[in-house]
Amino acid sequence: MTAPPASALRIGGSGVGAISILAGATGTLESVVSPTLPLLQRELSIDPGQGALLSIAMLITGALTAPIAGVLGDRHGGKRVLIWLMVVVSAGGLVSSVAPNLPVLLAGQVLEGAMVGAMPLSFILMRKLLPADRSPVAIGMISGFFVGGGMLGTLIAGPIAEGLSRHWMFAVPTFAIIVATFLVHKLAPDDPPSRTDARIDWPGVALLSGIVLTFMAGLATAPDMGSQPLLLVGVVVLLAAFVTGWIAVERRAAAPMFDLRLLATPAIWRSYVVTFAVCVGAALSIFLVPQLFAVSGDGYGFGASPTDIGRYLLPAAAMAAISGPLSGLGVRRFGASTVVAAGIVLMTASLIGMALVHGEIWHLIVGKALISLANGACITALVIRTATSVDHGTTGTATSLVLVIRVLGFATGAQIGGAVLTAGTPAGSEVPAESAYVTALIIAAVVSALSLLAIRTMNKGATHEPS
Known part of the structure; x- marks a missing residue:
C-alpha cells in the first residue's frame, strides 16, 4: 500500500461533520419514495408496475454512477467531484419536488441517483486527509449518518406528504443537501488527486x-x-x-475500471459476498416489518397508520444513526472481521426472533432496532475493510463496487419478500397469510447466517486489517 499522503490531518472535526451531515441529507432524500409509494401511485394515477419502476430508478442510476464517481475522485480529487455530484443531485431533488407527472418524477429520480457516488468520494477524502488510526472512525460516522438519514427519510416522508404535500417530501431534504454542500465546500480542504493517470x-x-x-x-x-x-x-x-x-x-x-487481480483476493471478494448477503437479509426486514405493523389480518397485524409506523420505527432510526460510529470504533479496537461476524450473529438472531415471536408491537420494534444496528455495523465495517485493503489510489473504485453490490442486495431482498408474500396470499384475499411473513423472515435469517462462512477467511490476502 502506498504511504499516506502528506496532506493527512488537514481536515478537522468541522469538515468531517459537514461531510457526515451531507451523507445524512442524501440518505434522507434517497429513502422518501419507498414509504410513500402508495400515495404517489394514487396521486400520479400510475399502476403498480410503474410504481415498481419508480422505486428502483434511483437505485439503478446510482449503481451505474458510483464506479464512475470513484474513478473521477481518484483522478481529480474527492472533494471537487463530490461538489459537482451534489449539484446534479440537488437538481434532481428540485425536479422531483415540482414534478407534475410520472415522466418528470422519473427524470428527477435519475438525477438523484448520482448521490450513490458520494459515498466512495467521502471515503477518498477520509483516507487522504486523516491518519490511519482516525479514518475508520470517520468513515463509520459518515456511513452511520447515511444509514440514519435513510431511516429518517422513511419516518418523515409520510407525515410531510400527508401534512403538506408530496412535493415537500422531496424539497426538504434537497434544501438540506444544498446547505450541507456549501458547508463541505467551506470547511473541507481540497485533496490532491491520487491517480493522475486514472481514466474512465x-x-x-x-x-x-x-x-x-x-x-x-x-x-x-x-x-x-x-x-x-x-x-x-x-x-x-x-x-x-x-x-x-x-x-x-x-x-x-x-x-x-476495476483490477480483477484485486477482485480475486479473498479479502475483497469475500467482503463483497458478505455485503450482498447482509443487504438481502436487511432488505427483507425493511420490506416486511412496516407491512406487519400495517396489516390487519386474521389473528395478526396491528392496523397501524403511516404516522404510527413512523413512531414505531424511530428506535430503528436511532440505532442506524449510531451504528456507523460504533462500528468504526469496533473496527479500530477488534478488527473489521470481528465486527462483521458479531453483526451477522445479531441480525440472524433478531430475524429468527421476529419470525417466532411477533404478537406484540414491541416485539417488532425491538427486532427492527437490533437489525438496523447490526446492518449498519456490518456495512460500515465492510466498507472500512475494503477501503483499507487497497492502495489510496483505488479507494474510490473499490468502495464504489461495495455500493453497487449493496444496491443489488437490497433489490434482491425486496423482490424475495414480495414474491413470498404474493405466493402466501390465499385465493380471493388481498392479505398474505401470517405464515408468509414467517417464511420470509426465516429466509432472511438463513441468507444472513450463511454469510458467516465467508468471514473466517476474509482476512486472507488482505493488505491491512484495521485494528
Missing part, C-alpha cells in the same frame, strides 16, 4: 451497466418466470454474456 474505462462501465440492468430486469420479471421458462433462460444467458464480456474487457484494458 467506458467499455467496462457499459458492460457493468448491462450486468446491473439485466439483474434488475430479472428480479422485476421473476414472478413470470415460472410460467415462462424461456424468459428465465434468456435472462441467465444475457447476464452470463455481460459478465463474461466485462471480465474479458477488464483483463485487457490499459486502465480497467
Whole structure:
C-alpha cells in the first residue's frame, strides 16, 4: 500500500461533520419514495408496475454512477467531484419536488441517483486527509449518518406528504443537501488527486451497466418466470454474456475500471459476498416489518397508520444513526472481521426472533432496532475493510463496487419478500397469510447466517486489517 499522503490531518472535526451531515441529507432524500409509494401511485394515477419502476430508478442510476464517481475522485480529487455530484443531485431533488407527472418524477429520480457516488468520494477524502488510526472512525460516522438519514427519510416522508404535500417530501431534504454542500465546500480542504493517470474505462462501465440492468430486469420479471421458462433462460444467458464480456474487457484494458487481480483476493471478494448477503437479509426486514405493523389480518397485524409506523420505527432510526460510529470504533479496537461476524450473529438472531415471536408491537420494534444496528455495523465495517485493503489510489473504485453490490442486495431482498408474500396470499384475499411473513423472515435469517462462512477467511490476502 502506498504511504499516506502528506496532506493527512488537514481536515478537522468541522469538515468531517459537514461531510457526515451531507451523507445524512442524501440518505434522507434517497429513502422518501419507498414509504410513500402508495400515495404517489394514487396521486400520479400510475399502476403498480410503474410504481415498481419508480422505486428502483434511483437505485439503478446510482449503481451505474458510483464506479464512475470513484474513478473521477481518484483522478481529480474527492472533494471537487463530490461538489459537482451534489449539484446534479440537488437538481434532481428540485425536479422531483415540482414534478407534475410520472415522466418528470422519473427524470428527477435519475438525477438523484448520482448521490450513490458520494459515498466512495467521502471515503477518498477520509483516507487522504486523516491518519490511519482516525479514518475508520470517520468513515463509520459518515456511513452511520447515511444509514440514519435513510431511516429518517422513511419516518418523515409520510407525515410531510400527508401534512403538506408530496412535493415537500422531496424539497426538504434537497434544501438540506444544498446547505450541507456549501458547508463541505467551506470547511473541507481540497485533496490532491491520487491517480493522475486514472481514466474512465467506458467499455467496462457499459458492460457493468448491462450486468446491473439485466439483474434488475430479472428480479422485476421473476414472478413470470415460472410460467415462462424461456424468459428465465434468456435472462441467465444475457447476464452470463455481460459478465463474461466485462471480465474479458477488464483483463485487457490499459486502465480497467476495476483490477480483477484485486477482485480475486479473498479479502475483497469475500467482503463483497458478505455485503450482498447482509443487504438481502436487511432488505427483507425493511420490506416486511412496516407491512406487519400495517396489516390487519386474521389473528395478526396491528392496523397501524403511516404516522404510527413512523413512531414505531424511530428506535430503528436511532440505532442506524449510531451504528456507523460504533462500528468504526469496533473496527479500530477488534478488527473489521470481528465486527462483521458479531453483526451477522445479531441480525440472524433478531430475524429468527421476529419470525417466532411477533404478537406484540414491541416485539417488532425491538427486532427492527437490533437489525438496523447490526446492518449498519456490518456495512460500515465492510466498507472500512475494503477501503483499507487497497492502495489510496483505488479507494474510490473499490468502495464504489461495495455500493453497487449493496444496491443489488437490497433489490434482491425486496423482490424475495414480495414474491413470498404474493405466493402466501390465499385465493380471493388481498392479505398474505401470517405464515408468509414467517417464511420470509426465516429466509432472511438463513441468507444472513450463511454469510458467516465467508468471514473466517476474509482476512486472507488482505493488505491491512484495521485494528
